[in-house]
Amino acid sequence: MVWKEILIRYGELSTKGKNKMDFVRRLRQNIRYSCADLPPLTIRTEHDRMFIAIDSEEMKEELVKRLPHVFGIQSFSPVASCEKDMEQMKMLAKYVLKQYEDTTYTFKVEVKRTDKKFPLQSHAIQREIGGTVLSTYQNLKVQMRKPALELRIEVRLDAVYMMAEVIQGAGGMPIGSNGRSLLMLSGGIDSPVAGYLMMKRGVRIDAIHFFSPPYTSENSLEKVRDLAKELTKFGANVRLHIIPFTEIQLKIKEEVPENISMTTTRRMMMRVADKVREEISALAIVTGESLGQVASQTLDSLTAINAVTTTPILRPLISYDKLEIIDIAERIGTYETSIRPYEDCCTIFTPANPKTKPKLDKVEHFEEKTDYETLINRAVTNREIHVYPEKQKEDKFASLL
Amino acid sequence: MCKILTRDDFKVIYLDNSATTRPYQDVLNAFVTINEQYYANPASIHEKGVEANQLLTRAREQIGEVLHTKGEHIIFTSGGTESNNLAIFGLTEQHQHIGKHIITTAIEHPSVLNPIAKLAEQGYEVTYLAVNKEGQISLKALQQALRKDTVLVSIMHVNNEMGAIQPIQAIARLVKTQSRAFLHVDAIQSFGKLPISFQDGMDVMTVSGHKIHALKGTGILAFANRPLLVPQLLGGGQEHGLRSGTVAVAQNVVLAKAMRIAKREQAMNEMKYRKYQHQLMEVLGCFQDVQMISTKQCAPHIITFSIKELRGEIIINALQKEGVIASTSSACSSKQQTESHVLQALKVDTAYRKGVVRLSLGSLLTDEEIQQACHKIKQVIASLKGE
Numbered sequence: 001m002v003w004k005e006i007l008i009r010y011g012e013l014s015t016k017g018k019n020k021m022d023f024v025r026r027l028r029q030n031i032r033y034s035c036a037d038l039p040p041l042t043i044r045t046e047h048d049r050m051f052i053a054i055d056s057e058e059m060k061e062e063l064v065k066r067l068p069h070v071f072g073i074q075s076f077s078p079v080a081s082c083e084k085d086m087e088q089m090k091m092l093a094k095y096v097l098k099q100y101e102d103t104t105y106t107f108k109v110e111v112k113r114t115d116k117k118f119p120l121q122s123h124a125i126q127r128e129i130g131g132t133v134l135s136t137y138q139n140l141k142v143q144m145r146k147p148a149l150e151l152r153i154e155v156r157l158d159a160v161y162m163m164a165e166v167i168q169g170a171g172g173m174p175i176g177s178n179g180r181s182l183l184m185l186s187g188g189i190d191s192p193v194a195g196y197l198m199m200k201r202g203v204r205i206d207a208i209h210f211f212s213p214p215y216t217s218e219n220s221l222e223k224v225r226d227l228a229k230e231l232t233k234f235g236a237n238v239r240l241h242i243i244p245f246t247e248i249q250l251k252i253k254e255e256v257p258e259n260i261s262m263t264t265t266r267r268m269m270m271r272v273a274d275k276v277r278e279e280i281s282a283l284a285i286v287t288g289e290s291l292g293q294v295a296s297q298t299l300d301s302l303t304a305i306n307a308v309t310t311t312p313i314l315r316p317l318i319s320y321d322k323l324e325i326i327d328i329a330e331r332i333g334t335y336e337t338s339i340r341p342y343e344d345c346c347t348i349f350t351p352a353n354p355k356t357k358p359k360l361d362k363v364e365h366f367e368e369k370t371d372y373e374t375l376i377n378r379a380v381t382n383r384e385i386h387v388y389p390e391k392q393k394e395d396k397f398a399s400l401l
Numbered sequence: 402m403c404k405i406l407t408r409d410d411f412k413v414i415y416l417d418n419s420a421t422t423r424p425y426q427d428v429l430n431a432f433v434t435i436n437e438q439y440y441a442n443p444a445s446i447h448e449k450g451v452e453a454n455q456l457l458t459r460a461r462e463q464i465g466e467v468l469h470t471k472g473e474h475i476i477f478t479s480g481g482t483e484s485n486n487l488a489i490f491g492l493t494e495q496h497q498h499i500g501k502h503i504i505t506t507a508i509e510h511p512s513v514l515n516p517i518a519k520l521a522e523q524g525y526e527v528t529y530l531a532v533n534k535e536g537q538i539s540l541k542a543l544q545q546a547l548r549k550d551t552v553l554v555s556i557m558h559v560n561n562e563m564g565a566i567q568p569i570q571a572i573a574r575l576v577k578t579q580s581r582a583f584l585h586v587d588a589i590q591s592f593g594k595l596p597i598s599f600q601d602g603m604d605v606m607t608v609s610g611h612k613i614h615a616l617k618g619t620g621i622l623a624f625a626n627r628p629l630l631v632p633q634l635l636g637g638g639q640e641h642g643l644r645s646g647t648v649a650v651a652q653n654v655v656l657a658k659a660m661r662i663a664k665r666e667q668a669m670n671e672m673k674y675r676k677y678q679h680q681l682m683e684v685l686g687c688f689q690d691v692q693m694i695s696t697k698q699c700a701p702h703i704i705t706f707s708i709k710e711l712r713g714e715i716i717i718n719a720l721q722k723e724g725v726i727a728s729t730s731s732a733c734s735s736k737q738q739t740e741s742h743v744l745q746a747l748k749v750d751t752a753y754r755k756g757v758v759r760l761s762l763g764s765l766l767t768d769e770e771i772q773q774a775c776h777k778i779k780q781v782i783a784s785l786k787g788e
Binding site for chain 1: 431434435446447448451455456459460463473654655657658661
């Protein structure tokens with residue numbers, strides 16, 4: 001076993017003064033959380049970095065797969081270790097650099113000698129190791145200033161530690177360090193991306209979805225559940241609130257002229273969401289709206305919809321192009337799920353030509369006829385709440401697969 | 402007088418596992434359960450359909466994991482032949498813009514050679530790579546054959562008639578660095594016997610169910626990346642529109658099960674087969690007129706040999722009388738009277754071309770059975786050759 005630990009460098013945290021301890025604690029919790037199904041981790045925290053001990057090759061691979069998703073990590077490196085013996089150190093250096101043997105790299109060796117009793121001095125170690133490595137890997141070229149690859153060697157009291165690979169983290173801030181918000185999750189491409197971007201800024205997410213059986217199918221619900229599940233891989237659990245919306249939607253279809261029904265529908269969704277937000281004591285509502293993308297996302301429509309609440313509505317995608325959003329969705333792995341072709345409650349009953357500039361007074365006039373408050377309360381009370389990741393429930397398929 | 406058959410008369414030592422295998426009992430049980438409980442059409446939108454689809458998706462993901470790709474990149478088919486046909490016709494048609502040159506080897510299975518021969522009739526140019534006595538292609542020849550307009554390279558991992566192994570990793574490196582071609586690997590004989598997955602660098606891979614103790618009529622065409630090819634079966638648009646036809650949930654789920662087991666036990670079985678291969682080869686080595694066609698460098702589970710101036714059929718029948726089930730070079734071609742193209746490619750001495758026997762091992766075999774088989778093979782050959 002040569003890999004001993006993983007060194008984690010914090011991102012933006014380093015500049016956060018007094019709150020830093022809190023952030024570090026959250027990050028540590030989130031790392032533990034995203035590895036909850038593995039044996040418990042041993043994590044050691046230092047001033048500006050963190051170490052996770054590893055005890056097997058599989059564990060290293062698993063962590064290398066998972067850590068890039070955890071927000072608050074700027075980068076991390078697997079650290080290998082061997083005894084304080086020059087021959088072993090040479091072998092380890094070659095081993096650590098093996099993955100770079102295929103392409104040309106500029107390279108240097110950096111040595112830190114904490115153990116002053118070690119017979120060789122830093123620059124002698126540097127020269128010896130550098131010589132061995134360069135004769136083995138002809139593709140490496142020495143460059144002392146800003147090399148592409150740096151082999152760091154630390155001779156500590158207990159052993160020698162080496163690392164070379166620097167793996168990029170997700171950046172951002174640890175989830176939970178910026179409060180909780182409610183994400184409106186439709187099942188399309190945009191809303192999971194909006195959720196992801198807010199999580200990246202440290203916001204803990206609850207998701208709300210409007211379900212209109214029989215007009216929307218089990219499949220569409222399944223898809224939203226899968227999306228909520230996918231959001232959990234960024235290192236936090238996600239609660240999903242499923243609102244029975246059929247009654248309200250049918251009422252709107254009956255009472256409101258077709259061309260503004262869409263605006264009213266959105267306003268009702270917003271009111272339901274705001275109620276749920278209050279119940280779960282979240283501070284803001286997050287949507288995947290992007291300006292001008294569809295009729296409900298023009299500035300006029302957004303204003304008319306927004307008028308039902310004073311709660312801050314965060315729209316992280318407001319200035320993004322569709323293609324930029326798709327890029328992110330593909331990168332974070334929600335795209336494939338989002339494009340499953342099932343109707344959601346936004347696409348059923350869509351009028352042929354919805355108003356892009358709805359008048360607020362007109363919309364309010366038509367809404368006055370119905371007591372939506374009762375319907376909304378009922379929908380909120382009857383909601384289903386799911387928590388992801390799901391507790392390992394009995395897998396009914398396990399014996400078949 | 403009629404001889405009364407007892408149970409023991411049916412107990413045979415089955416050494417024809419490369420033709421097909423006996424399904425695992427677990428596979429059969431799961432198959433029945435799924436047909437009882439999850440019989441709905443996975444494309445249906447009702448609850449039962451969604452449930453069946455969930456199960457199917459899990460199977461897909463499990464296969465993805467086994468092969469180091471994504472579940473979405475798996476297309477379920479009716480078996481190896483369909484998978485190979487789909488890969489060859491589908492990829493060449495989809496990527497016509499790259500060119501009309503195909504590279505394959507002289508010892509592929511007919512389900513690869515025949516589709517390619519058909520493409521050759523339609524104007525494709527085909528390079529057939531020759532093999533040496535061990536059945537291996539030369540990487541240098543491959544490198545020279547690769548061209549700017551090469552659209553497909555189709556090379557089997559393990560040969561079905563004598564077990565030669567092709568160096569897939571090295572082949573993939575060449576194909577990927579020196580051409581725009583897609584690399585299709587027929588892994589029907591190798592999956593579960595040798596380590597093989599998309600980590601080896603191919604683009605597309607065929608695996609068949611019934612060679613690994615799942616059911617006949619099942620197989621997959623798996624992709625390293627998102628599948629992109631022209632479908633050859635048109636209809637309801639199942640399997641991302643790439644292979645229409647109601648998806649056989651139960652068959653495919655048990656395929657996933659068998660693949661999981663095969664992968665889990667691969668290393669153990671490989672060692673076991675090596676031991677058996679060694680024992681069998683030692684017995685066969687005793688005879689002057691026996692020529693080994695498989696070598697020790699071949700896959701561990703296929704032992705092909707030939708007896709001078711004898712017909713394979715006679716040896717098979719004689720072995721069968723002793724309760725040892727084997728076959729001539731391959732089950733697919735054994736009923737045809739023509740000489741095997743693989744033996745021709747290997748330049749086997751003509752005196753030995755008719756007397757070919759293939760012993761192929763499977764995971765259900767025991768040490769005891771192999772010892773018995775060794776003993777009986779020795780007897781049979783000795784009596785046939787009058788030694």
